[in-house]
Structures are given as C-alpha cells and as structure tokens.
Amino acid sequence: MFEQILVQTVNGLVNGMVLALVASGLTLIFGIMDVVNFAHGDLVMLGAFTGAVTVAHTGNFWLGLLVASLVIAAFGALLQITTLRPLIGRDPLTTIIATFGISLVLQKYALWQFGPTAQNIPQPIPGRFELFYLQYPWYRLGAAVMAGAIIGALYLFLKYGKYGIWIRATTQDRVMASAMGIPVPWVHTGVFAIGSAMAAASGVLFAPLAAVTQTMGFDFTLRAFIVVVVGGMGNLGGSILAALFISLLEAYASLVVSPSQAVIVSFVALILTLLFRPTGLFVPTPK
Amino acid sequence: MNPRTNTGFWIGFVVVVTALAVVPLGLPEFWRKFLTEILIWGLLAMSSDILIGYTGMVSFGHSAFFGLGLYGAAAALLVLRSPNLWIALAVGLAAAAVVAMFVAYFATRLRDIYFAITTLVFSQIFYVIIFTWTDVTGGENGLYFTQPPFTIPGIFSIRFSTVSLHWFVLAIVALSYLALRRITQSPFGMVLQSIRENEPRTRAIGYHVERYKIVAVLLSGLFAGLSGTLYAIQHRFAAPDFVFFTVSGEVVIYNVMGGMGTLVGPVVGAAFFLLLREGLSRFWAEYYLIPLGIAFTLMVIFMPQGLLGFLKRRVNQ
Numbered sequence: 001m002f003e004q005i006l007v008q009t010v011n012g013l014v015n016g017m018v019l020a021l022v023a024s025g026l027t028l029i030f031g032i033m034d035v036v037n038f039a040h041g042d043l044v045m046l047g048a049f050t051g052a053v054t055v056a057h058t059g060n061f062w063l064g065l066l067v068a069s070l071v072i073a074a075f076g077a078l079l080q081i082t083t084l085r086p087l088i089g090r091d092p093l094t095t096i097i098a099t100f101g102i103s104l105v106l107q108k109y110a111l112w113q114f115g116p117t118a119q120n121i122p123q124p125i126p127g128r129f130e131l132f133y134l135q136y137p138w139y140r141l142g143a144a145v146m147a148g149a150i151i152g153a154l155y156l157f158l159k160y161g162k163y164g165i166w167i168r169a170t171t172q173d174r175v176m177a178s179a180m181g182i183p184v185p186w187v188h189t190g191v192f193a194i195g196s197a198m199a200a201a202s203g204v205l206f207a208p209l210a211a212v213t214q215t216m217g218f219d220f221t222l223r224a225f226i227v228v229v230v231g232g233m234g235n236l237g238g239s240i241l242a243a244l245f246i247s248l249l250e251a252y253a254s255l256v257v258s259p260s261q262a263v264i265v266s267f268v269a270l271i272l273t274l275l276f277r278p279t280g281l282f283v284p285t286p287k
Numbered sequence: 288m289n290p291r292t293n294t295g296f297w298i299g300f301v302v303v304v305t306a307l308a309v310v311p312l313g314l315p316e317f318w319r320k321f322l323t324e325i326l327i328w329g330l331l332a333m334s335s336d337i338l339i340g341y342t343g344m345v346s347f348g349h350s351a352f353f354g355l356g357l358y359g360a361a362a363a364l365l366v367l368r369s370p371n372l373w374i375a376l377a378v379g380l381a382a383a384a385v386v387a388m389f390v391a392y393f394a395t396r397l398r399d400i401y402f403a404i405t406t407l408v409f410s411q412i413f414y415v416i417i418f419t420w421t422d423v424t425g426g427e428n429g430l431y432f433t434q435p436p437f438t439i440p441g442i443f444s445i446r447f448s449t450v451s452l453h454w455f456v457l458a459i460v461a462l463s464y465l466a467l468r469r470i471t472q473s474p475f476g477m478v479l480q481s482i483r484e485n486e487p488r489t490r491a492i493g494y495h496v497e498r499y500k501i502v503a504v505l506l507s508g509l510f511a512g513l514s515g516t517l518y519a520i521q522h523r524f525a526a527p528d529f530v531f532f533t534v535s536g537e538v539v540i541y542n543v544m545g546g547m548g549t550l551v552g553p554v555v556g557a558a559f560f561l562l563l564r565e566g567l568s569r570f571w572a573e574y575y576l577i578p579l580g581i582a583f584t585l586m587v588i589f590m591p592q593g594l595l596g597f598l599k600r601r602v603n604q
Contacts (some may be wrong), residue, residue: 022593036403083584093345093399095401096403097543098588101583104580105577105580107576108576108580109577134341222408223406226408264416267411267415270404270408271409275396278397
C-alpha cells in the first residue's frame, strides 16, 4: 500500500507538470487579455497531432516538439488577430462563447485531417528504471522535467526579457503601457502565440504517455479551467501549484476508485475553492 | 405595453401555434418527429435564455438539468409497473429541480466566467456519475423503456400517435413559452434584466441579487428538466451522451444564433441549427460542424444580437 502511494505520487507529479504547462498558457492569456480560452485544450490536441505527424516523417521527437510549438504559435497568432482582436473591450463571456465556437471547428478539423484513429508518438527516451514493484519509464520523468524547464524559461523571459517586461507592463496597466509606447495589440497577439506554443508543447510531451485523439482537447480544457480557478485566475505560480495539487489528488483518489471516477475529486476541489476562497487557493487573501 | 401590440402578439401567437399544430398532418413521418424534436430542443433553448439572455449568466451546464429530467422520467417509467405520463413528468421535474437547487446554491456566489466554468464542471460531475454508475443508469448503454399512454386520470387513456404526441409537446412548449414570457415581463424579470445590465447598481438599489439569481437558475433548470422529460417520452431511451457537455454547448449555440434575450430567438436558433445539421450531415457527416462553427464564431463577433435581432433591425430600417 505504501509503495502504491509513492508510485501514485510520482504519477501525480508527472501528470501535474504537464497539466501545469497547459494551465500556465491559459492563465497567461487570461491574465493579460481577459480572454477565457475555451479552445486551449484543442490547441493542445492540434499540437499533439502536428508533433505526431512530424515525428512520423522525420523520426526526431525534439524536432517534432519544436515544429509543433512554432506551427501552433503561428496559428494562435492568426486566431487572435482574426477572432479575438475584434472582441477587445467586450465582456469576457463573449470571448468564452467565441472560443467555444473555435474549439468546435478545431476538433472537427482534426477529425477530418487526421482521421478518427488514435495516433501515437513513440517514447523518445528509451529505458525504464525500477520503482518498487514496477518498471517505470524514464520518459515520464523526462516529460515532467521538460515541462518544468519550459515553465522556468517562461518565468525568466517574463522577468528579464525586454518583451517579457512589456507583457507584465500590459498586464498591470493596459492604458499606461500603451502610453509608454508599448504596442499593446501586438503584445496581446504575442501572448496568445506564446500560450498556444505552450499548449502545443504540452500536447507533444503528453502524446507518448497516451494516445492522441481529436477529442482529448475538451478534457484538457476542463482540467486547465479547474487548475486556473483553483490557483487563482491569472496567477502563474498559483496555477503550477494547483496543477500539482489537483493531479496528486486525482492520483491518490484513483487508488480507491476507478480513474474515470477519480476526476470527481478535482471537481469537488474546484467547488470547495470557489466556496471558500473564490480568488484561488494559492494567492494571499486580499485585504 | 400598449393594447395594440398585445393584440398583435396574441394574433401572431395563435397563428404560429395553429400552423405548428396543422403542418405535421401533411408531413411524412420522419419530418413530423423532427418537428416535435425541434420543439423539445427549443424549450431547452428558451429555458437557458432566462440565464444567458435575461440575467447575463452564461450556463455551460444545461445538459445536467436536461439529463436529469431525462433520467428522472426514465426512472419513473422503468420502476412503475404501468408507465404513467404524469408521474414521469413529475419525477423528471423533481430530479431537475434538485440539481437546479444544488447549482443555484453555488450560483449565488459566482459571477461571469466563474459561473460559466462551475456550471460546466457540475454538468461533468453528473455525466461522470451517470456514465460510471452502470448498475443503476445502464452506463454507456443507457436505459430503454416504453412510452406511457396519454391519460386523464379516471377518464380515459390512449396511446400516443406521432401526431398526438406532437400536439402534446406543442401544448406544453406553448404554455411554457407563455409562462416564461410572463415571467420575463414581470417585475421579477425586470430585476433579472437589471442584474444583467449592472449588478452592483441593482444591489445598491436594495434588491437581494443572490435570491433573484437562485430563483432564475431554479426556473431555468425546471424548464430544462421539462424538455428532458419530453425527450424521454418521445424517444423512449436515455443515454449519458445527453448529459455530456455537447448538449450544453449546443444550447449556447441555439441562443447565440437565434438571438439572446428574446425567448423566441433561441427556438428559431434551435430550428435553424437542427435543420442545418440535418441537411449538411447527409453530405458531410460530422464535418458540418466546421462551417457551422465558423458561422457561429462570426456571429458572436459581428452579429451578437442573433438572427432574430438582425432581422428585426432590418425590418425597422
């Protein structure tokens, strides 16, 4: 039993890091643009498919990761310019509805383009190590580390990069940033592109752990929503902690009930959070 | 509200209802059932309009109310030895009301996107429960049951034909529409609209915003549950797919396409969407959602008042 709990802890942390990568893209987009991106999970899915196609053609996983991120970033920028830019200044609810429409289109597009059969990316890091009673694949740890590295790079970029500082300035005060000569509309586009690239990267990292299907997007959207609300909307650090927290909860719950029922635990976590700390679990209580 | 527009409304109402009652007589079986189905989905769309259009709360979880109405009616029809129409309706409504109460309790604390996300999560909770609790709900296979006859207790009992079922559904939907219209035009409905326009100000004037929201969610859930029970009676099966998010998403589409905050609009939206799907899916299978989704997104951006609002504006020009 004790060993099972430890194994589930590792599983939870690995899934949590991938989820954190998805959620930090979502929370970045929300924090700066007030856009709740319903199509975020579908960007994860498209990224996974783009990665799978690239890997199938070149045989190189890392190239697949790079190509998927770049392609989906460009696609995200296009999406932002065509559909979200006209909505600036409208109610955030309008953006949920608009991105919901986009999510429908992306899902059926993937079905049309890639077919209904699940696709796979072989694990790029071979080998397993012994974790108590089972052979644990190295790649799972590698995926978690990669996800962590990408989030770390984002953090450093936001903290020290010139454009990162633009982004933070826009988050704090859109009007003032614009007065200082920051091209705010393009910062929005850039942020959406970065968020999309992060979604795509997590899709590719996730693909070797499970099959890639065109319906996987909704699941990611739902889980990322939960994480972002539990962590506090627009709060990057909070989202990462919340992603780990939720994934660990689900991992432990699946010791007791079936994995499909374990999801309910994270739903309940969300509801309790909204009841008792609607601003998020991992932010200081506002005075 | 002057008397002339009121007479105009009643004339229009009687004409539309009569047309809807007479038309199926000349339609082939398939389209007759299809028209009944449009009415049922139209009722669901109207029910969510109370929240989306009138109170300004976007519910992404209407499938929960619909599904519980559906499963509630299913339970009543399966458990009773002789299936009874009115008991099925009552149990379906009760089940939807319980869920609505549950959701409404939380809805009082949440606004905007938080409300949308929470309703989505709630509907998924019910989906997971129904999907995995195979012993009771039949899981993925769903439940099959027999259609109850139309009865007036103590007087007579007659099996539904497709036409009489259509009339029954039409009667319920038309009455629901009148009830909803009355509600939205009442002082209560006005307060809901003022919550949509400016919540802090409504609160400042002295209205207990939370209570109004609870009642709005309850009403919306009840009418959504009613449409679920009607669906159960027409189709004689219940499946977890009807509790899944897709249904909630389609309800939002009906509202946006038809025109939020008009009650008739969502019904028109439902009819438009279902007809389009029926026509397009013959050639494009599931891919009809690609053009439809693009059209939907464009409508959100350029035509937020929906088809009906757009036409109205055109006529007025």
